[in-house]
Amino acid sequence: MTEALRVSQELRCSPDHAFDVWTTRLSTWWPKGHSASGDPDTVVTLEPRRGGRIFERTSDGREIDWGEVTVWDPPRRLAYTWHIAWDVAQATDVELTFVDLGDGRTRLDVVHTGWDRFGEESDRFRTANSGGWGALLPAFAAAAEG
Amino acid sequence: MTPPKGDPFEALGDPNRRAIVERLSAGPTSVGALAEALPISRPAVSRHLRLLKEAGLVVEEPEGTRRVYRLHEDGVAAVQEYLTRVWGDAIARFTLTAENVQPKSAKTPTR
Numbered sequence: 001m002t003e004a005l006r007v008s009q010e011l012r013c014s015p016d017h018a019f020d021v022w023t024t025r026l027s028t029w030w031p032k033g034h035s036a037s038g039d040p041d042t043v044v045t046l047e048p049r050r051g052g053r054i055f056e057r058t059s060d061g062r063e064i065d066w067g068e069v070t071v072w073d074p075p076r077r078l079a080y081t082w083h084i085a086w087d088v089a090q091a092t093d094v095e096l097t098f099v100d101l102g103d104g105r106t107r108l109d110v111v112h113t114g115w116d117r118f119g120e121e122s123d124r125f126r127t128a129n130s131g132g133w134g135a136l137l138p139a140f141a142a143a144a145e146g
Numbered sequence: 147m148t149p150p151k152g153d154p155f156e157a158l159g160d161p162n163r164r165a166i167v168e169r170l171s172a173g174p175t176s177v178g179a180l181a182e183a184l185p186i187s188r189p190a191v192s193r194h195l196r197l198l199k200e201a202g203l204v205v206e207e208p209e210g211t212r213r214v215y216r217l218h219e220d221g222v223a224a225v226q227e228y229l230t231r232v233w234g235d236a237i238a239r240f241t242l243t244a245e246n247v248q249p250k251s252a253k254t255p256t257r
Binding site for chain 1: 250
């Protein structure tokens with residue numbers, strides 16, 4: 001089985017606020033152009049409930065599903081399936097845990113699994129994800145602390 | 147298939163090359179047409195195309211008297227991989243947003 005991808009990020013805010021920003025303000029921070037459509041004006045929405053859809057609505061009104069909420073437990077846990085631009089049959093699983101560190105700090109733990117659904121390509125996909133996380137984490141840390 | 151000598155992720159790490167890949171996803175295009183559509187010179191477009199070719203993302207082929215570039219089928223899988231990298235950028239932007247926007251409600255935290 002292809003190993004889970006685990007990433008953590010410390011945040012200088014409360015778990016409640018972090019959970020709120022992740023879920024209700026998704027469209028304000030999700031990177032532009034990182035979408036199935038590539039439309040820079042696409043709007044990303046997460047429906048705040050178990051079974052809720054995560055989807056984009058393009059500027060011409062097209063809706064494209066990216067995943068579905070599987071665990072809705074604010075402000076500690078959120079999980080969803082994730083297929084964004086690929087086949088829904090190969091949806092992966094993303095689980096986010098917001099750990100209260102006290103003192104107005106939170107640690108976000110991300111566990112991304114389900115790579116085996118890509119069959120022979122699973123390692124390639126996982127490595128791609130890992131590369132993305134790994135390359136950028138030092139940059140966020142610098143930006144966040146700066 | 148021989149593995150490409152270039153790294154597709156490195157190739158996609160550049161915004162101009164991502165813009166080229168986006169253009170090519172609409173169909174085969176010539177160097178001239180790409181240079182017209184992008185804010186970079188024709189030699190720069192050619193350089194980017196060479197890197198994308200080495201990374202296995204695009205192929206070059208003749209169309210009548212000119213040469214056009216199109217996305218390589220295996221390259222499409224690589225583009226999907228690129229999309230999975232959204233997480234890296236996403237976490238960065240999420241962190242900056244979460245740390246720099248005010249909570250919606252002004253109520254005192256119950257902790």
